[in-house]
Amino acid sequence: MKKTSLIKKFEVLEKEFHEISNSIIQPHIVSNQKKYKILLKKYRKLEGVVNIYEKYKKKLTALQEANYILKNDSDPEMKEIAYLEKNQILEDLSDIEKKSDDLLFYNTYPTGIENIxxxxxxxxxxxxxxxxxxxxxxxxxxxxxxxxxxxxxxxxxxxxxxxxxxxxxxxxxxxxxxxxxxxxxxxxxxxxxxxxxxxxxxxxxxxxxxxxxxxxxxxxxxxxxxxxxxxxxxxxxxxxxxxxxxxxxxxxxxxxxxxxxxxxxxxxxxxxxxxxxxxxxxxxxxxxxxxxxxxxxxxxxxxxxxxxxxxxxxxxxxxxxxxxxxxxxxxxxxxxxxxxxxxxxxxxxxxxxxxxxxxxxx
Missing domain, CATH: 3.30.70.1660 (Alpha-Beta Plaits)
Structure with missing residues (x-):
């Protein structure tokens, strides 16, 4: 999945998470137990997605910093550290992206793909x-x-x-x-x-x-x-x-x-x-x-x-x-x-x- 597409999906779910966060504290939602339970279940699922998105954004920021050092810093030792750090960040990002494909599907379609x-x-x-x-x-x-x-x-x-x-x-x-x-x-x-x-x-x-x-x-x-x-x-x-x-x-x-x-x-x-x-x-x-x-x-x-x-x-x-x-x-x-x-x-x-x-x- 391309990064722009992945980020866009993360952003949609993050927005929904914040909307549900505001909704579940409203009196008319709390008093409607059926609706409240559905929203609470969705909130808990999305909470995990948002946490992963925060981690993903931090990795992208760290990647930008490593690229900046590699491009602009004249210290060979700093460049070597940045190079090693960049490789590790790329591995971490790849791992998150692979896991996110299914994760985003499960949360966009709340019960996942398992019929049970x-x-x-x-x-x-x-x-x-x-x-x-x-x-x-x-x-x-x-x-x-x-x-x-x-x-x-x-x-x-x-x-x-x-x-x-x-x-x-x-x-x-x-x-x-x-x-x-x-x-x-x-x-x-x-x-x-x-x-x-x-x-x-x-x-x-x-x-x-x-x-x-x-x-x-x-x-x-x-x-x-x-x-x-x-x-x-x-x-x-x-x-x-x-x-x-x-x-x-x-x-x-x-x-x-x-x-x-x-x-x-x-x-x-x-x-x-x-x-x-x-x-x-x-x-x-x-x-x-x-x-x-x-x-x-x-x-x-x-x-x-x-x-x-x-x-x-x-x-x-x-x-x-x-x-x-x-x-x-x-x-x-x-x-x-x-x-x-x-x-x-x-x-x-x-x-x-x-x-x-x-x-x-x-």
Whole structure:
């Protein structure tokens, strides 16, 4: 990482540290225990970063002094001391810079890149049709129903953020905000990937089994207090909703499309009648996608081979097959089959999740 880029990142976090230092002593923050705990946790993490930045700045000042002596001092002995000191300073700076790359990432995205630290969070669940046309759209609806039945079993709540209907039936895409007791993301993260279905479509007249696929992406929900997005980096478009909501929705441009310019990530929300509410929901999804994008990018940059592929969140990985003729669900990551397709599609998925958890923790 270049020094100018590193210093700029340090400066941003240093400024945030001082802002949080002032915030956590304010009465309205102290009285809000949830907010106070989040800010205090962030304060403690940033405190370590600021201390390292102070050390880094001192080393840079010492380097300037050593360079000045080497350039301007006529005493050979002083030059030799400065030369040795400069080499040591350069080694120290290099060491700090190598460590700072990960350190700055962990503190810019507060829970770091290890999924386990996100397990307590609520989740954003995105379902999209893949290969298979109308049959894939129908399967999105089936999987959506499966998850809703599961949410009822475990006592979680969900809200539809965005929905795009299929050509005939089902959904091309649907995005949910899922909340509940701690562990929502910790359970649902195992659902990320390609879900494949093998069955006879309703439109198939000759009884042939077809294979279709959908993708599921589960993202940890990131609050605005934890990750700030510059408004100047966001392009906002409004349009008339094509979803439910009656005449009111169609008469007003209540739907919102947000594009994060640096990453080109785009989010749409049209489920609320209020443009303001749609904006808030879209921002919530945008934060989660940017956070997930940074995590995945970090894995690639560092070339870390995961201990397990169970919860990578990689949408291109085929994770599960739902075979209707044989009444079987097979999870390919752990080579486990359950022969109760009807029960599974009615939300009885906890057994599979528990097995995936065991595999992840081995």
């Amino acid at each position: 630290e996100d397990d307590h969070r609520n989740a954003i669940v995105e379902l999209r049709s893949g290969t298979g046309g109308d049959e894939a759209c129908l399967f999105v609806e089936d999987i959506l129903r499966m998850y809703i039945m599961y949410f009822k079993q475990v006592g979680w709540k969900y809200k539809i953020i965005h929905a795009q209907k299929g050509g005939i039936q089902g959904y091309k895409e649907i995005i949910l905000d899922v909340s509940g007791k701690e562990g929502v993301y910790g359970n649902l993260k195992f659902e990320s990937g390609v879900h494949r279905v093998q069955r006879i479509p309703k439109t198939e007249s000759q009884g042939r089994v077809h294979t279709s696929a959908i993708t599921v992406a589960v993202l940890p929900e990131i609050k605005d207090i934890e990750m700030k997005i510059n408004i100047s980096d966001i392009k906002k478009d409004t349009f008339r909703s094509s979803g439910s909501g009656g005449q009111h929705v169609n008469k007003t441009e209540s739907a919102v499309r947000l594009t994060h310019i640096p990453t080109k990530i785009t989010v749409e929300c049209q489920e609320e009648r209020s443009q303001h509410k749609n904006f808030e929901k879209a921002m919530n999804v945008l934060r989660s996608r940017i956070y997930q994008n940074e995590k995945e990018k970090r894995f690639k940059e560092r070339s870390i081979k995961r201990k397990s592929l169970v919860s990578t969140g990689d949408r291109s990985v085929k994770i599960r097959t739902y075979n209707y003729p044989k009444g079987r669900i097979t999870d390919h990551r752990i080579h486990k089959s359950i022969y109760d397709l009807v029960g599974f599609m009615n939300g009885n998925i906890q057994e599979m999740i528990n097995l995936l958890k065991l595999s992840e923790n081995k």
